[in-house]
Amino acid sequence: MKKTTSTAPSSPLGAIASITEALETVGYISTQAISTAIYLAHHLRKPVLIEGPAGVGKTDLAISAARALNFALLRLQCYEGLDDSKALYEWKYGKQLLYTQILKDKIGHIISKADTLDEAFGKLTNFQDLFFSRDFLEARPLLQAMEQSAGSVLLIDEVDKSDEAFEALLLEVLADYQVTVPEIGTIKAQVPPLVILTSNNTRELGDALKRRCLHLHIGFPDAALENRVVRARVPGISDRLLVQMVAFVQALRHENIRKPPSIAESVDWARTLILMHASVLDETMVRDTLNVLLKRQSDILAVQDRLGELTREAREAPSQAH
Amino acid sequence: MDRALASFIRALRAAGAEVSTGEAIDAARTVDVIGYADRPVLKASLGLVLAKSTGEKTIHDRVFDQFFQPPAAAAASTSDAGARADAAERLDHGTSGPEDFDPLMALIKGGGGGSGGDRLRSAIARAAAATGVDDIRFPSQIPYYVRQTMEQMGIAPLERRLRDLLLEPSSKTQREAADLATARDSLQRHVRAVVDQRYELFGRPATEDFLADIAVNRQLGRMSSSDQERMKAAVQRMAKRLAIKHSRRRRIAARGKLDLRSTLRANAGHDGVPFDLVFKYKRRDKPRIVAVCDVSSSVSAQAHFLLLFLYALRGTVTDLSTFAFSNALYDIAAPLDTLPFDDAMAFILQEYGSGSTDYGQAFLDLNTRHWDLIDRRTTVLILGDGRSNQNDPRLDLFREMSERAKRVVWLCPEPPGRWGTGDSCMLQYRTFATHVSHCTNAVEIERAIDEALQAYA
Numbered sequence: 001m002k003k004t005t006s007t008a009p010s011s012p013l014g015a016i017a018s019i020t021e022a023l024e025t026v027g028y029i030s031t032q033a034i035s036t037a038i039y040l041a042h043h044l045r046k047p048v049l050i051e052g053p054a055g056v057g058k059t060d061l062a063i064s065a066a067r068a069l070n071f072a073l074l075r076l077q078c079y080e081g082l083d084d085s086k087a088l089y090e091w092k093y094g095k096q097l098l099y100t101q102i103l104k105d106k107i108g109h110i111i112s113k114a115d116t117l118d119e120a121f122g123k124l125t126n127f128q129d130l131f132f133s134r135d136f137l138e139a140r141p142l143l144q145a146m147e148q149s150a151g152s153v154l155l156i157d158e159v160d161k162s163d164e165a166f167e168a169l170l171l172e173v174l175a176d177y178q179v180t181v182p183e184i185g186t187i188k189a190q191v192p193p194l195v196i197l198t199s200n201n202t203r204e205l206g207d208a209l210k211r212r213c214l215h216l217h218i219g220f221p222d223a224a225l226e227n228r229v230v231r232a233r234v235p236g237i238s239d240r241l242l243v244q245m246v247a248f249v250q251a252l253r254h255e256n257i258r259k260p261p262s263i264a265e266s267v268d269w270a271r272t273l274i275l276m277h278a279s280v281l282d283e284t285m286v287r288d289t290l291n292v293l294l295k296r297q298s299d300i301l302a303v304q305d306r307l308g309e310l311t312r313e314a315r316e317a318p319s320q321a322h
Numbered sequence: 323m324d325r326a327l328a329s330f331i332r333a334l335r336a337a338g339a340e341v342s343t344g345e346a347i348d349a350a351r352t353v354d355v356i357g358y359a360d361r362p363v364l365k366a367s368l369g370l371v372l373a374k375s376t377g378e379k380t381i382h383d384r385v386f387d388q389f390f391q392p393p394a395a396a397a398a399s400t401s402d403a404g405a406r407a408d409a410a411e412r413l414d415h416g417t418s419g420p421e422d423f424d425p426l427m428a429l430i431k432g433g434g435g436g437s438g439g440d441r442l443r444s445a446i447a448r449a450a451a452a453t454g455v456d457d458i459r460f461p462s463q464i465p466y467y468v469r470q471t472m473e474q475m476g477i478a479p480l481e482r483r484l485r486d487l488l489l490e491p492s493s494k495t496q497r498e499a500a501d502l503a504t505a506r507d508s509l510q511r512h513v514r515a516v517v518d519q520r521y522e523l524f525g526r527p528a529t530e531d532f533l534a535d536i537a538v539n540r541q542l543g544r545m546s547s548s549d550q551e552r553m554k555a556a557v558q559r560m561a562k563r564l565a566i567k568h569s570r571r572r573r574i575a576a577r578g579k580l581d582l583r584s585t586l587r588a589n590a591g592h593d594g595v596p597f598d599l600v601f602k603y604k605r606r607d608k609p610r611i612v613a614v615c616d617v618s619s620s621v622s623a624q625a626h627f628l629l630l631f632l633y634a635l636r637g638t639v640t641d642l643s644t645f646a647f648s649n650a651l652y653d654i655a656a657p658l659d660t661l662p663f664d665d666a667m668a669f670i671l672q673e674y675g676s677g678s679t680d681y682g683q684a685f686l687d688l689n690t691r692h693w694d695l696i697d698r699r700t701t702v703l704i705l706g707d708g709r710s711n712q713n714d715p716r717l718d719l720f721r722e723m724s725e726r727a728k729r730v731v732w733l734c735p736e737p738p739g740r741w742g743t744g745d746s747c748m749l750q751y752r753t754f755a756t757h758v759s760h761c762t763n764a765v766e767i768e769r770a771i772d773e774a775l776q777a778y779a
Contacts, residue, residue, distance in 0.1 A: 093595075
């Protein structure tokens with residue numbers, strides 16, 4: 001059973017390397033672990049649970065994957081109190097009420113020909129399902145993903161923010177790619193979506209959920225990877241500045257701070273430096289723009305004294321890199 | 323599923339990663355899709371499927387390298403290709419005696435590199451598996467399994483021949499004897515490397531678990547330093563277990579009480595017709611713990627472990643205040659948060675543990691400086707022997723504290739028989755504490771803290 005899932009020959013999902021390439025064309029620099037995760041998710045039909053610090057590109061992976069594979073992206077942002085009516089489906093009560101009003105007039109007409117109560121009841125039964133049919137069903141992201149016929153990426157963002165009850169609800173969707181609506185029946189996905197869940201680890205996810213997923217951990221990138229990511233996201237940056245700023249950020253992560261800067265912050269900082277027409281790092285510039293990298297006042301204070309040294313070391317980085 | 327994968331999963335479980343049957347099946351499907359050819363890809367893939375937390379990822383990567391690495395030590399020591407060719411040549415000259423160990427000889431001589439090495443390794447792996455080497459538990463069993471594996475491979479005839487040759491030494495037989503001895507030693511090195519690897523995979527984790535089990539039940543004051551190292555891991559596990567147990571279900575529905583505001587809001591879309599009813603929830607208090615730890619020299623060994631527990635709990639109980647005293651009370655959140663445990667421990671004992679014990683002073687300090695921490699949600703956790711050096715125990719303050727707090731739990735390292743003897747005030751304090759328990763080992767500490775957190779369930 002080498003190839004259980006039918007894959008169109010042109011689709012990048014056929015090989016791990018081509019997934020990396022496809023992601024790169026939309027500006028997402030992938031690693032082998034990330035591409036392997038996408039590859040396996042498709043071939044084993046399993047959701048991917050991505051954990052890691054904020055701003056390392058977890059959500060972005062889902063968005064980029066959708067673009068690279070030309071799939072529809074369905075996004076479900078989780079929060080405390082999220083329930084099935086927001087995630088799965090909801091009945092369109094207003095529409096149902098409206099139709100009831102319209103039908104009220106018609107009902108007299110329909111049952112007027114019935115002689116007995118039983119007969120009238122029988123006639124009405126034929127119409128009962130009308131109100132609980134697909135026409136009155138408002139599909140929410142999970143159900144929408146099941147209904148896509150051309151493949152889709154379902155992003156369940158920050159699943160750790162949701163309640164445990166919602167986690168349980170996800171189990172059916174993720175294990176069998178189906179949604180059960182009691183009034184209608186079970187709706188099975190035409191094409192299993194590529195499901196990506198992200199978590200910032202604000203709470204430990206349930207074992208049942210974890211066991212059903214592939215578990216991908218994305219950490220802070222090393223210097224080489226970060227160079228490529230910033231280069232892809234900020235094409236206008238000069239080589240010299242790029243190497244220096246990445247060296248600075250890498251060193252900053254090793255300082256004793258609460259919230260180390262993430263790759264998203266690096267990209268923001270690169271943009272900031274370009275806006276300020278910097279060609280090399282210098283200490284005053286770093287000091288002025290530090291709030292782009294560090295979002296906590298206590299962290300900024302903690303590294304205040306070390307900035308001169310860190311900048312100097314970062315400026316010496318190019319000679320080591322080549 | 324193939325044998326290698328099944329065995330790899332067993333090794334993972336032995337190393338402490340929890341791999342379920344479902345994940346094992348996933349792993350088999352993964353191997354179907356990926357294949358064994360590309361090592362880095364296989365490693366990444368199995369890591370995705372089998373390891374479900376960062377801790378498990380570390381375990382997985384280590385075990386993967388150990389497991390799929392050919393035992394390197396032996397290969398290196400016999401990879402002298404020239405000497406091998408030499409030996410083969412000499413063997414051709416002196417052909418005599420029973421031939422039934424020839425295949426084995428050929429196998430050994432071919433070993434060391436290339437396809438011959440693979441053949442030798444798989445032959446050893448088969449023989450070792452036949453002896454049940456994966457059941458190995460202790461390092462002392464290694465020689466036994468080495469011998470068993472070699473016999474399984476048919477070393478006996480070779481050794482008989484070697485003995486015969488050595489009994490009647492002559493210049494002609496000497497060379498053959500040397501040959502046989504070299505081959506035998508070479509095989510032994512290879513087998514030894516394999517058995518060592520199996521011990522690392524299956525035996526060591528089991529031994530460690532066993533020793534950790536003993537350590538958590540050992541009296542706190544009587545621990546060797548290696549026990550203490552083991553305890554750290556065990557205590558981490560206990561703290562995590564407690565955290566998982568007590569972090570669940572903070573809300574319970576108070577059935578029957580309609581939350582009118584939320585109901586109206588939820589049904590605004592239906593013209594205010596209440597289709598969805600929203601009920602009120604009863605919020606449970608989050609655990610708030612104030613731990614006060616006697617670190618004077620008489621109880622420092624026990625204090626060590628309570629502090630270890632607090633250190634481990636710190637990440638999981640969000641509202642935790644920690645204090646240490648021998649007489650004056652000090653907030654020890656800073657050292658516990660910033661220093662690695664051993665340094666924090668040394669710092670606390672040195673800075674705060676030198677004075678003469680005075681419980682009254684400690685309660686007075688708590689009263690004047692940190693009384694706002696203690697309210698009806700707070701559990702106060704006290705570790706100490708209650709020996710106040712004839713100082714005023716300040717029962718009035720203790721009593722007031724127990725009235726303010728949700729619970730006061732006292733962990734005492736002394737057995738109940740000695741409470742109230744000499745300068746011990748345990749009997750007076752006991753009157754006002756919600757729960758007093760005698761704690762001598764880590765398991766009892768876990769139970770007592772479980773008890774303390776139970777109040778919030």
